[in-house]
Structures are given as structure tokens and as C-alpha cells.
Amino acid sequence: MKLTKERIIDAGMATFAEVGYHALSMRQVAERLGAHAGSLYYHVRSKDELLALMADRVCRQAHDDGSAALAALPPGATWQDRIEAQATTLRQALLQHPGGALLLADSPRMLSTGGLSLMERLLHTLRDAGVPAEHAGTAADTLLSHLTGFVLQEQSEARTAPVTEEVYADLHARFPLLLTEMPRLDQDEKFRRSVHLLCRAVATLIEG
Amino acid sequence: MKLTKERIIDAGMATFAEVGYHALSMRQVAERLGAHAGSLYYHVRSKDELLALMADRVCRQAHDDGSAALAALPPGATWQDRIEAQATTLRQALLQHPGGALLLADSPRMLSTGGLSLMERLLHTLRDAGVPAEHAGTAADTLLSHLTGFVLQEQSEARTAPVTEEVYADLHARFPLLLTEMPRLDQDEKFRRSVHLLCRAVATLIEG
DNA sequence: AAAGGTTTTCCAACGGTGTTCGAAAGCTGT
DNA sequence: ACAGCTTTCGAACACCGTTGGAAAACCTTT
Numbered sequence: 001m002k003l004t005k006e007r008i009i010d011a012g013m014a015t016f017a018e019v020g021y022h023a024l025s026m027r028q029v030a031e032r033l034g035a036h037a038g039s040l041y042y043h044v045r046s047k048d049e050l051l052a053l054m055a056d057r058v059c060r061q062a063h064d065d066g067s068a069a070l071a072a073l074p075p076g077a078t079w080q081d082r083i084e085a086q087a088t089t090l091r092q093a094l095l096q097h098p099g100g101a102l103l104l105a106d107s108p109r110m111l112s113t114g115g116l117s118l119m120e121r122l123l124h125t126l127r128d129a130g131v132p133a134e135h136a137g138t139a140a141d142t143l144l145s146h147l148t149g150f151v152l153q154e155q156s157e158a159r160t161a162p163v164t165e166e167v168y169a170d171l172h173a174r175f176p177l178l179l180t181e182m183p184r185l186d187q188d189e190k191f192r193r194s195v196h197l198l199c200r201a202v203a204t205l206i207e208g
Numbered sequence: 209m210k211l212t213k214e215r216i217i218d219a220g221m222a223t224f225a226e227v228g229y230h231a232l233s234m235r236q237v238a239e240r241l242g243a244h245a246g247s248l249y250y251h252v253r254s255k256d257e258l259l260a261l262m263a264d265r266v267c268r269q270a271h272d273d274g275s276a277a278l279a280a281l282p283p284g285a286t287w288q289d290r291i292e293a294q295a296t297t298l299r300q301a302l303l304q305h306p307g308g309a310l311l312l313a314d315s316p317r318m319l320s321t322g323g324l325s326l327m328e329r330l331l332h333t334l335r336d337a338g339v340p341a342e343h344a345g346t347a348a349d350t351l352l353s354h355l356t357g358f359v360l361q362e363q364s365e366a367r368t369a370p371v372t373e374e375v376y377a378d379l380h381a382r383f384p385l386l387l388t389e390m391p392r393l394d395q396d397e398k399f400r401r402s403v404h405l406l407c408r409a410v411a412t413l414i415e416g
Numbered sequence: 417a418a419a420g421g422t423t424t425t426c427c428a429a430c431g432g433t434g435t436t437c438g439a440a441a442g443c444t445g446t
Numbered sequence: 447a448c449a450g451c452t453t454t455c456g457a458a459c460a461c462c463g464t465t466g467g468a469a470a471a472c473c474t475t476t
Contacts, residue, residue, distance in 0.1 A: 003454080025432080025433065025434085026433080026434065027433075035454075036454075036455055037433095037435085038436075038437090038455070038457090039453075041434095041436080042452085042453060043453095046434080046435080047434065047435090102310075102313070105360045105361070105364060107364065108364050108365045108367075108368040109361065109364075109365070111371070113382070116379065116383050116386060117383065119383070119386055120383040120384075120385055120386045123385040123390075124385060127385065136390075137390035138401040139405060140390075141390075141398065141402065142358075142402045142405050142406065144357075145357035145360075145361055145402070146350060146353050146354040147357070148357045148360065148361070149313070149352075149353035149354055149355070149356045149358070149360065150350075152356065152357065152360070153313070153317065156313060156314055156315065156317075157317070159316075160316040163319065167319075171324065174321070174324075175324050175325065175327070175328040177331040177332055177344075178324060178327055178328050182331075190346070190349065193346040194346060194349065194350045194353070197343075197347060197350050197409050197413070198350065198409060200408075200409045201412075204408045204409070204411075204412060211424075211425080233462065233463085234462080234464085235461080235463090243425075244426055244427070245462095245463080246426070246427075246428095246464075246465075246466090247424075247425050249465080250423085250424060250425075254463080255462095255463065255464090
């Protein structure tokens with residue numbers, strides 16, 4: 001079949017889901033399409049451009065998933081619920097690919113319409129919640145920065161070996177607070193708490 | 209001079225500061241030491257290990273800089289000032305190298321003693337501020353995740369071309385809220401506001 | 417000082433990467 | 447059937463991380 005920008009992005013996403021961000025190569029993408037690597041460059045300027053297009057697609061999917069999640073919310077849902085729904089859907093979208101957060105983090109958001117629509121919707125819910133105009137931008141920015149930072153850490157620690165008991169004891173001796181005060185929560189719980197904490201911050205903006 | 213793990217990390221940091229994260233190669237590091245690329249592998253298992261060691265060094269430097277900044281604080285400094293001091297010194301440490309946030313984000317924190325000491329100190333100031341034990345871990349985690357996420361975005365947008373007036377108008381039409389509500393602040397101001405917002409969240413944890 | 421053993425460095429090579437470029441192939445309209 | 451344009455090929459370039467055996471350097475022992 002004919003080679004197309006869209007089909008190249010599709011193939012890119014497919015191999016991305018299989019081999020992850022670091023191992024993704026133009027040759028693999030081309031092979032999946034039954035083409036040679038050089039042929040991709042007729043439709044795509046460089047690998048970086050392809051990555052940016054893929055990042056945009058991830059954001060688009062996250063946007064659609066978020067819309068569905070928002071629609072499924074019960075009628076009496078608070079603005080905290082709406083924010084949490086958007087945060088978790090974006091996180092899920094990133095977690096579907098190994099290194100997905102890196103894809104988003106490494107390509108500039110400002111020219112990705114997908115990323116911008118995520119931002120726009122978040123701003124909308126913040127405004128509806130009553131956040132004054134001069135603080136909404138900061139709040140949305142903080143939320144999104146935190147989100148990518150969180151999933152980034154989550155995914156980078158996912159591909160490391162679990163710590164042995166021996167080094168754990170050593171760490172405990174050197175950093176007493178670190179391990180006594182940070183219970184071993186699973187990532188889902190950590191994420192929920194983190195989002196709740198940020199919602200608290202937003203709440204202070206609303207009250208004045 | 210003799211080749212050493214420490215000297216290799218030094219050379220790695222030097223070339224890192226020059227060419228950035230993406231372009232850093234073992235051959236360049238070796239050349240800076242007057243050695244051949246293969247020789248590095250006697251002291252370092254892989255490039256990933258070298259990157260992890262470098263990430264640890266960045267954290268150590270950020271820790272030391274943070275200690276100095278904390279010591280220079282006036283006697284009547286609040287815990288918000290102490291948090292802001294730590295946040296800004298870490299950001300500065302990351303900004304000194306192009307792609308510095310990627311270095312930190314892409315190597316797992318959990319076995320880097322430098323990263324752990326940053327976390328430990330942050331937990332300490334939170335505890336001193338009166339944050340109850342069951343929330344201090346979440347708060348520290350949220351702060352650090354946000355910080356790496358913020359600098360990541362900052363640095364990824366730094367190596368992109370500035371938007372032209374034409375596409376700016378187009379974006380304005382498609383995402384009305386995005387640009388009317390988000391004044392064009394410089395990154396320093398955005399960062400300060402972001403940290404302040406997070407401090408507000410921490411404050412709610414203290415009051416109960 | 418000579419010998420032996422260990423630690424460290426070299427050097428060439430392997431398979432892989434992003435990217436380029438002229439030639440070939442395919443398609444379209446006349 | 448011919449011309450013209452679009453798309454693909456296929457080889458090449460320079461670079462990458464990594465490996466393994468040969469060579470050098472160093473240190474200890476005799």
C-alpha cells in the first residue's frame with residue numbers, strides 16, 4: 001500500500017508500543033511498512049519530526065480518552081473529580097508505551113495541537129471551578145509539569161532491578177527519614193495522593 | 209594521566225555541558241581524556257552506568273549548592289523560603305547543562321545516593337515545618353516530580369524555534385483560553401509561581 | 417636487574433543508527 | 447506512447463555502543 005505520513009505515524013506508534021522509546025529506529029518503522037528506511041524521509045523531515053508527530057498523537061488520544069472519562073462522570077461530580085479524571089487518563093495514555101513520558105517530555109509542547117488541547121481543556125475546568133484568571137495558567141502548567149515528571153520517574157524506575165534487602169538496610173541507615181516516612185505505596189496510590197495534593201493547592205486559589 | 213572512574217565522570221560532565229544530553233558519546237568523552245573509547249569500558253560497565261553516575265553527581269552538586277543557599281538565608285526565614293531555596297538551586301543545577309533534566313529523569317533515582325540526599329533534606333524541612341508524617345512523603349515526591357517536569361519542559365522548548373506571529377494568531381483562534389489567560393511570563397517567574405502554588409498545598413497539610 | 421603476573425590501554429572489528437542522493441520505478445495526463 | 451511528476455529503492459557515509467584479543471605499562475618477587 002502507499003506510504004503516507006499518517007501510516008508512518010501509525011507504524012511508529014506500533015513499534016513504539018513494542019520496543020519502547022529508546023530502541024525505536026527508523027529502520028524498524030520502515031520494515032513494518034514493507035519499505036526501506038530512506039523512503040520515510042520523503043514524507044517526514046527527520047526522526048525528531050516523527051517523534052513530535054507521535055507525541056501529538058498520544059496527546060490526542062489522551063484528550064479523547066479524557067473526554068470519555070469526563071462524560072462518564074456522575075452528575076454531581078466536583079471539579080476535583082474532573083481534574084483527577086483528566087490526570088489519570090493522561091497518565092494511562094503515557095503508560096501504554098514504555099518510555100511514553102519521555103516522548104512527551106522531549107518534544108516541545110508549544111507546537112503540538114494535541115498537547116495544546118489538553119492544556120486548553122484543563123484551563124477550562126479550572127476556570128469553571130472558579131480559579132481567577134491570573135492564576136489559572138500557573139495552576140494548569142504546574143499540574144501538567146507534575147504529571148509528566150511523575151510518569152517519567154515511574155517509567156524510569158520500572159526498568160530497574162528491585163533493590164535487595166541488603167542495600168535497603170544501608171539506605172535506611174544513611175537516610176533515616178526517607179524510608180520511615182515514605183511507606184511503600186504502589187504507584188497508583190501515590191499518583192492519587194499527588195493529584196489530591198495539587199487539588200488542595202487549587203482550592204486555596206479559589207477561596208481567595 | 210591515569211584513567212579513573214572519577215576522571216571519566218569529570219570528562220563526561222564537561223562534554224555534557226558542551227554538547228548536551230543527546231549528542232553525548234563515549235568517543236567524545238574518551239577523546240577529551242586522550243584515550244580510546246574502548247578503554248572506558250574497563251572502568252565503567254556501559255554508557256548507561258556512566259549516565260547514572262553523572263546524574264548522581266548533578267544531584268550532589270545541587271545538594272551542596274542547596275546547603276549553601278540555606279545557610280545564606282536570613283534568620284527569620286520561613287519554611288517556604290527553605291523550600292524555594294532548594295527548588296531553585298536544583299533547577300539551576302539542571303539548567304547548567306543542555307538536557308540536564310533528561311539526565312535526571314532518565315536514570316532511576318532510587319539507587320543514586322545524591323538524589324536520595326536531596327529527597328532526605330526536603331523531607332526534613334517538611335517535617336520541621338509541621339507536615340504530618342503520613343503526608344510528608346507525598347509532598348516531597350510531588351515537589352520533586354514537578355521540578356523535573358518543569359525543567360524538562362523548559363529545556364525542550366529552549367531548543368525549538370520561537371513561534372511566528374502568524375501561527376500565534378492561528379493558535380489563538382483555536383485555543384482561546386490558552387493564550388488570553390496565560391500571560392507570557394519568563395521562565396523564572398513561572399517557576400517561582402509554581403513553587404509558591406505547591407507551598408500553598410503544603411500549608412494546607414500543616415493546618416490539618 | 418631479570419622474570420613473572422596483574423592491571424590497564426590499545427586497536428580493529430561488528431552490528432546498528434540517522435540521513436543523503438542519484439537512479440530507478442510507478443503513476444498521470446495528453 | 448510519450449513526457450513529467452511523484453514516490454520508492456539501494457547503496458553509501460559517518461557515527462554510535464560495545465567486545466575481545468594483543469600489546470603495553472606497572473608492580474612485586476626473586
